[in-house]
Amino acid sequence: MSSNALIASGELLDDTLRLNLSDLRQRSAVQVEVIIEMVQIGVLEPQGQSPTEWLFNGHDLARLQRALRLQRELGINLPGLALCIELLEERDKLHARVRVLEQRG
Amino acid sequence: MEYKDYYKILGVDRGATKAAIKRAYQKLARKYHPDVSKEPDAEAHFKEVNEAYQVLKDPKSRQSYDQLGSGWQQGQEFHPPPGWHFEFSQEGFDPQQMDLGGFSDFFSSIFGARGSSGSYGSGYRESQLRGSDLHTRIQLNLEDAYGGTQRTLSLQTEHQASHGQSAPGVRQLSVHIPKGICEGQQIRLPKQGGVGIGGGPQGDLFLEVTFAPHPYFHAEGRNIYLDLPITPWEAALGARLKIPTLGGSVMITIPVGVKSGHKLRLKGRGLPGQTAGDQIVTLRIETPPASSPAATELYHQMAKTMPFNPRSF
Numbered sequence: 441m442s443s444n445a446l447i448a449s450g451e452l453l454d455d456t457l458r459l460n461l462s463d464l465r466q467r468s469a470v471q472v473e474v475i476i477e478m479v480q481i482g483v484l485e486p487q488g489q490s491p492t493e494w495l496f497n498g499h500d501l502a503r504l505q506r507a508l509r510l511q512r513e514l515g516i517n518l519p520g521l522a523l524c525i526e527l528l529e530e531r532d533k534l535h536a537r538v539r540v541l542e543q544r545g
Numbered sequence: 546m547e548y549k550d551y552y553k554i555l556g557v558d559r560g561a562t563k564a565a566i567k568r569a570y571q572k573l574a575r576k577y578h579p580d581v582s583k584e585p586d587a588e589a590h591f592k593e594v595n596e597a598y599q600v601l602k603d604p605k606s607r608q609s610y611d612q613l614g615s616g617w618q619q620g621q622e623f624h625p626p627p628g629w630h631f632e633f634s635q636e637g638f639d640p641q642q643m644d645l646g647g648f649s650d651f652f653s654s655i656f657g658a659r660g661s662s663g664s665y666g667s668g669y670r671e672s673q674l675r676g677s678d679l680h681t682r683i684q685l686n687l688e689d690a691y692g693g694t695q696r697t698l699s700l701q702t703e704h705q706a707s708h709g710q711s712a713p714g715v716r717q718l719s720v721h722i723p724k725g726i727c728e729g730q731q732i733r734l735p736k737q738g739g740v741g742i743g744g745g746p747q748g749d750l751f752l753e754v755t756f757a758p759h760p761y762f763h764a765e766g767r768n769i770y771l772d773l774p775i776t777p778w779e780a781a782l783g784a785r786l787k788i789p790t791l792g793g794s795v796m797i798t799i800p801v802g803v804k805s806g807h808k809l810r811l812k813g814r815g816l817p818g819q820t821a822g823d824q825i826v827t828l829r830i831e832t833p834p835a836s837s838p839a840a841t842e843l844y845h846q847m848a849k850t851m852p853f854n855p856r857s858f
Contacts, residue, residue, distance in 0.1 A: 447695060447719040450732035450752070456819060467733065467749070469675050502731045505678065505751065506580050513595075514578055515571075528580065532729070535583065540763050540770070 453498030464496050468504050475504070482522045483507045546650040548623035551597035551610060559615055563602070570598040579680070588681075596648050606656065613655070625654045673745035679738040680751045685722065687759045687769070691791040691816055693724030700737075700750070720752065725817035727766055728756045762791065767822025769815040774831045775799060790814045790824050797826065805830040 451457065465472050476491060478484045484504060486494035507525055510516045516524055552559050555569040575581060577590040584590075600606045617623065683696060697719045718737060726732075731753045738748025756764055763770050769791060775784070783801035787794050790811065797809060807828045815822020835841040 447721050448734050448737060449721045450734040450750075452723055452726065453731040453733055453751075454727070469678070469748070498731070501733070502751070502753075505680070509580055509680070510578070513591075514574055514581075536728070536765070539758075540765070543758065543763060 451498075453502050455497045455499055457498035457501075459496045459498075459501065461491055461494050461496075464501060464504070467501055468508070470504075470508065474508075477518060478504060478507060478521075481518050483525055546623055546654060548617040548619065548621045549593075549597070549649060549651045550617065550619035551600050553619050554593055554597040555601065559611070563604075566598070566601050570594060570602070574598075592648075596652050599648075600652070600656070610655065623651060623654075674742040675745045676739035676741040676748035678748040678751060680753065682753045682755055683722075684755050684757050685726070686757050687762050687764060687791060689722065690726050690754070690756065690764075691724065693726075694722045696720050696722055698752075718750075722754075725767070725821075726754050727816060727818075728754060728764055730754050761789070764816065764822075767816040767818055767820075769822060769824045771824060771826050772829055773826050774829050775803075776833065777830055780804070780828065780830045788826065791816070799828065803828055 459467070461472065461475060464475060468475070472491075475484065479486060479494070484496060484500050486496045486500065488494045503525060506528075507521050510524055511518075511521060552561070555561075555566060555573065557565055557569045561569070573594045574591065577584075577587045577594060579588045579591055581587075582591075600610050613626070679700070681698070681700075683698070685694070685696075697717055700716045700718055701714075718734075720732070720734065722732070731751050734750040734752065736747040737750035741747050761771060771788065771790075773786075773788060775786070779786070779799055780803050781801070783803075784799040785796055786799060787796055792814060795811065795814070797811065799809075805828060809826040809828070811824040811826065813821040814824035833840065835844050
């Protein structure tokens with residue numbers, strides 16, 4: 441057991457964080473081809489036309505990782521992933537909404 | 546350490562077919578997957594289910610596990626039999642699966658600690674393997690999100706010991722939480738994830754922020770919502786009221802003649818950011834009870850002196 445006196449400062453994955461293809465590849469540790477596939481099926485929607493112009497944001501990295509986890513751990517195939525992620529995000533929003541309404545009583 | 550009844554964990558009997566085990570596993574994995582489940586202990590369940598499946602899906606490891614006998618109960622104190630030795634089969638365990646993080650002591654005692662068997666690399670993976678990315682949730686108070694804070698996390702880790710073996714342990718990590726973080730946002734901490742294999746780089750740690758329920762505020766994105774109960778005379782005549790915001794109390798003016806549900810927007814009083822959120826105050830008119838003869842009389846008088854039909858039907 442060791443204790444770390446340093447305070448780690450991370451990178452906030454919000455929509456102000458701008459990542460190009462190579463930044464995203466480095467942070468997600470997957471092959472470029474995987475990212476291209478995720479764009480093709482609509483899990484990721486970067487700004488820009490061609491892969492060299494693509495700009496992702498912090499949410500995209502979080503989304504990509506969620507997709508990779510679902511793919512690896514539940515064996516969901518590519519077309520299923522985009523649907524799955526959209527539904528999960530929609531469900532999260534609805535959950536948040538329900539919580540607010542319940543709180544109000 | 547505690548005995549793990551892998552059959553019970555998957556909800557199958559000891560004679561279950563390979564197909565039945567796979568079916569049971571897939572159902573439970575979907576149910577408890579941390580990206581899918583909202584239950585607080587989903588991650589622990591998911592790990593347990595994975596561990597059970599890793600053992601029972603492979604005929605060789607299943608057979609070894611079965612050799613321990615069926616007389617054990619889930620959670621019973623367990624020590625491996627003397628001279629116990631397990632050799633991984635050719636395929637070994639899938640490192641991707643094992644990367645799901647920390648298998649139990651029970652698992653390690655029967656099948657060896659992660660990486661100690663030499664099953665990595667000897668087969669289909671030649672050289673280095675980057676450590677896995679870890680993903681965990683932290684719950685913050687709205688006040689902490691507003692002002693920024695510091696959190697110390699206890700992480701279950703495996704650190705590289707001698708001979709490339711890894712040993713389980715607990716590591717403390719203090720993390721700076723920037724001010725103005727929103728619910729669902731993540732913080733990436735480079736090289737704080739799983740240890741690499743064969744000298745591969747360490748993975749990253751991702752923290753996902755959730756907010757603890759607050760007694761009177763709630764957040765949507767950067768906006769903070771507050772329900773403000775007011776009296777009928779405050780609503781009718783207007784008022785100056787002191788109300789809480791995350792940054793401290795402020796005075797607000799209730800305009801003359803507001804209705805219940807009327808919203809007041811306090812610009813920039815929400816969570817800070819490039820564009821700070823607002824605090825949105827929703828007015829709720831509370832009815833004073835007619836709890837005394839005088840109060841009842843007053844209501845009767847009101848009904849008489851200001852006839853009012855709030856209904857449009």
